[in-house]
Amino acid sequence: MLDQRLLRDNPEQIVSQLARRGLTVDLTGLQLIAQQERDLEQRRSELQAEGNRTGKQVGQLIRGGAAADGPEVAALREQGNRIKQQVAVLEEEEKSLEARLREQLLTFPNLPAPEVPEGTSEAENVEVKRWGSPRSEAGLLEHWQIGERLGLWETERSVRIAQSRFITLLGAGARLERALISFMLDQHTSRGYTEVLPPVLVNSASLTGSGQLPKFAEESFRCSGDDLWLTPTAEVPLTSLHRDEVLAAEQLPLRYCAYTPCFRREAGSYGRDTRGLIRLHQFNKVELYWFTRPEESAAAHEQLTRHAEAILETLDLPYRRIELCTGDLGFSAARTFDLEVWLPGAGTYREISSCSVCGDFQARRASIRFKDADTKGTQLVHTLNGSGLAVGRTMAALLENGQQPDGSVQLPAALVPYFGGERIG
RNA sequence: GGAGAGGUGGCCGAGUGGUCGAAGGCGCAGCACUGGAAAUGCUGUAUAGGGGCAACUCUAUCGAGGGUUCGAAUCCCUCCCUCUCCGCCA
Numbered sequence: 001m002l003d004q005r006l007l008r009d010n011p012e013q014i015v016s017q018l019a020r021r022g023l024t025v026d027l028t029g030l031q032l033i034a035q036q037e038r039d040l041e042q043r044r045s046e047l048q049a050e051g052n053r054t055g056k057q058v059g060q061l062i063r064g065g066a067a068a069d070g071p072e073v074a075a076l077r078e079q080g081n082r083i084k085q086q087v088a089v090l091e092e093e094e095k096s097l098e099a100r101l102r103e104q105l106l107t108f109p110n111l112p113a114p115e116v117p118e119g120t121s122e123a124e125n126v127e128v129k130r131w132g133s134p135r136s137e138a139g140l141l142e143h144w145q146i147g148e149r150l151g152l153w154e155t156e157r158s159v160r161i162a163q164s165r166f167i168t169l170l171g172a173g174a175r176l177e178r179a180l181i182s183f184m185l186d187q188h189t190s191r192g193y194t195e196v197l198p199p200v201l202v203n204s205a206s207l208t209g210s211g212q213l214p215k216f217a218e219e220s221f222r223c224s225g226d227d228l229w230l231t232p233t234a235e236v237p238l239t240s241l242h243r244d245e246v247l248a249a250e251q252l253p254l255r256y257c258a259y260t261p262c263f264r265r266e267a268g269s270y271g272r273d274t275r276g277l278i279r280l281h282q283f284n285k286v287e288l289y290w291f292t293r294p295e296e297s298a299a300a301h302e303q304l305t306r307h308a309e310a311i312l313e314t315l316d317l318p319y320r321r322i323e324l325c326t327g328d329l330g331f332s333a334a335r336t337f338d339l340e341v342w343l344p345g346a347g348t349y350r351e352i353s354s355c356s357v358c359g360d361f362q363a364r365r366a367s368i369r370f371k372d373a374d375t376k377g378t379q380l381v382h383t384l385n386g387s388g389l390a391v392g393r394t395m396a397a398l399l400e401n402g403q404q405p406d407g408s409v410q411l412p413a414a415l416v417p418y419f420g421g422e423r424i425g
Numbered sequence: 426g427g428a429g430a431g432g433u434g435g436c437c438g439a440g441u442g443g444u445c446g447a448a449g450g451c452g453c454a455g456c457a458c459u460g461g462a463a464a465u466g467c468u469g470u471a472u473a474g475g476g477g478c479a480a481c482u483c484u485a486u487c488g489a490g491g492g493u494u495c496g497a498a499u500c501c502c503u504c505c506c507u508c509u510c511c512g513c514c515a
Contacts, residue, residue, distance in 0.1 A: 041475055045484040052484090055496035059443035073495080080495030246472080248435095369472095373453085378472075 001365045002108050004101070007034055017111035020326040022120055030104055037097040044090040051083040106214055110361040112326045113335040119325025126325065128337065131309070132318025135344040135401060142345035143396035144276030146403055147173065150425045153277075164274075165266060165281045167392075172424045176398070176411075177284060179418035180391050181259050184286040184311055188257035188388060191307060193288065196258040198237035201228040206240035209366030211332035211358075221263050221281075230263035234287035235385040239362050242291060246378050247370040253300060254291040257388065259284065277392035278350065284391035290384040291368065294360065297382035301357040305337045308353045308388040316412045317397050318342040320349055334359040337386075341393065345400040352393045355386030 006014060011027045018025050058076050062068055117126050147153050152173025158166045169177050189195050204227050207213040212220060212232060221230040231237055238256055247254070262285050273279035288307060292300045305321070312319045324336040333356035340349035360380035363369070369378035402410040408425035416422045 038475070041484080045475065048485085049483055051495080055494095056444065058495050063443075077495045084495080 001102075001105050001361060002111070003360075003364065004034060004105070007031060007105075014108075014111065018108070020112050020116075020118060021109060021329060022327050023109070025108070030101065033097055033101050033104075037094060037101060040090055040094040040097065044087060044094055047083055047087050047090065051080060051087060054080045054083065103214075106208065106365070109329075109331045110211075110334050110358060112329055113357070113359070116329065116335050117323060117325045118327075120327040122324075122328045124325040125328055125338070126323045128321040128323050130318070130320040131313060132316070132342065134318045134342040136347070137344075140345045140400065141403060142276070143343065143399040145345070146399040146409060147276060149407060150409070152176070152399075152424070155275075162281075165279065167277065167280055167282075173395070176395055176415075176419055176424070177391055179415055179420075180394055181284060181286060183415055183418045184388060184391070185257060185259055187311055187314065188286070188288060188307060191310075193255045193257035193307075196234075196238065196241070196256045198234065198241065198258055198260065200231045200237070200260050200263075202231045202236050202240065203227050204229070206236050206243070209243050210236045210239040210362050211365065212236060215331065218267050219265055221265060231260060232264050233262050233385075234258040234260040234285065235289060238287065238289040238385070239366050239368075239383060242368045242381075243366040245368055247291065247368070247381065249293070249370050249372040252291060252293050252370055252381065253296060256289045257286060258289070259286045259391075261285075277396045280392065283393075286388050286391065288355075288384075288386045288388040291363075291370075291381045292384065293370070294379065294382050297357050297359065297384060300382075300384055301335065301337075301355065304384050304386045304388075305339070305355040308339055308355055308386050311389050311394075312339065312341060312352070314412070314414045315394070315398065316414075317394075317401055319352070330354070330356060332356070332358045332361050334361065339389075341397040343397060343400045345403070350393060350397075352397065353387040353389045355384070357382065357384045359383075 002014060007027065007030060011031060015025055015027060054076055058073055058080070061073055061076070066072055117124065119125065150172065151170060154168040154170055158168045161168065185195055201223065204213055207220065207229055220232050223229065237260070238258055241256070242254070261282055263282050266279060266281060269279060277283070288304050290300050290304060309319070309321070319339050319341045322338045322340060324333075324338060329336055336354060336356040338351050339353035339355070341352040343350050359382055362383045363380040368381050368383070370381050371378045398411060399409050402412070404410055408423050411419055411422050411424065413422070
């Protein structure tokens with residue numbers, strides 16, 4: 001959520017920064033509401049002060065011996081009643097203005113960080129680096145072909161259980177998924193992350209805190225009888241792990257990693273990536289999440305991204321790092337690096353991780369602050385998140401990169417203790 | 426799901442409807458005492474928003490939201506959460 005003070009003091013900055021995202025916004029209406037709200041607050045609080053004084057006078061008179069039903073007291077009572085009525089009117093107006101203001105502010109995306117490259121679409125994203133030696137022989141299979149051939153999962157029967165875009169892993173496929181989850185979590189916890197296994201049903205406040213609501217309701221599955229949704233990413237429960245908290249400065253940075261299944265409706269992606277593990281309504285992901293001091297978030301972003309890259313490197317999977325341009329940034333992100341893994345069968349790089357720094361955008365929505373012991377007041381924390389990694393896509397990459405001429409798949413050495421073998425098929 | 430108990434500041438814990446943002450204690454910080462420390466004493470110790478250059482000041486907040494009242498931590502209603510017992514269940 002955008003800062004109301006920024007709206008008041010420097011609205012041009014909001015307009016110009018959102019313009020970098022390709023958004024044209026007119027803030028005059030919002031500014032007017034904010035101004036009216038402040039005026040109302042002032043009038044209301046003055047009136048309340050008067051009411052408080054009146055109330056006190058009544059108390060003093062009665063304690064001083066005045067008759068509780070005498071004329072003096074009666075006059076003050078009447079005055080108190082009058083003030084109360086006026087306050088009620090102002091309060092109602094103020095509340096509705098406040099609600100309108102918040103409602104609108106919640107629909108604005110984050111401002112891009114200054115260093116984010118300009119651009120209008122993913123075509124203008126910037127490649128930062130490449131790692132590894134991509135295979136490119138002719139005749140390599142795509143991961144869904146390998147999976148089908150080796151019987152790693154069941155697609156048509158999954159439609160019977162649920163619907164399309166769901167998958168049932170079987171045998172070595174299921175085992176590999178489990179091995180990957182354990183492997184990733186062990187890697188991250190060995191670097192100091194605290195492992196979290198959060199609820200995967202989350203309430204509306206949690207989705208609002210991390211930025212999925214109110215704008216992207218159609219992207220999530222919703223439970224009909226309760227205020228609960230299936231989480232689209234562990235970023236949601238992890239943000240709300242500390243929602244409405246004031247953290248002690250010495251706790252920071254807080255670093256969490258969480259495995260969760262993720263649920264996405266993928267509205268509007270009919271016909272794309274219909275085969276295999278790339279785009280499913282339910283997929284597994286290990287997520288990295290940091291809460292930091294504002295001045296530390298930029299360095300943290302690089303570290304978090306490195307931790308995601310370390311998984312790819314340990315699995316010997318070639319990848320490249322892409323910096324998203326302003327036009328391709330996600331709603332809550334101020335700056336994002338995508339990691340794309342090489343899929344030699346498909347002959348393309350595919351996104352396997354997205355590492356973002358959100359500044360105080362989520363912290364303001366979710367009210368997550370910290371306090372230095374020796375200073376007054378609190379500050380908003382900065383939050384960061386990144387996949388470390390998307391598990392299904394990692395499996396796809398392992399299958400394509402490890403495929404052998406005999407149809408089997410060679411697994412990287414790091415995975416052997418987890419999988420209990422070095423080869424599938 | 427049924428029955429009961431309870432939710433007060435960082436923590437514990439008081440609070441008869443009227444100077445209660447809230448006693449007292451613990452903790453924490455500063456000062457004093459000390460060679461240094463402990464102990465002791467004194468002082469200070471919430472958050473959010475508004476106004477003010479500032480000192481400061483106004484408002485709100487005792488789980489949340491309504492209500493009664495001139496005035497609510499205190500009375501009433503609804504909801505949420507926690508605990509105990511019963512039922513059900515992995």
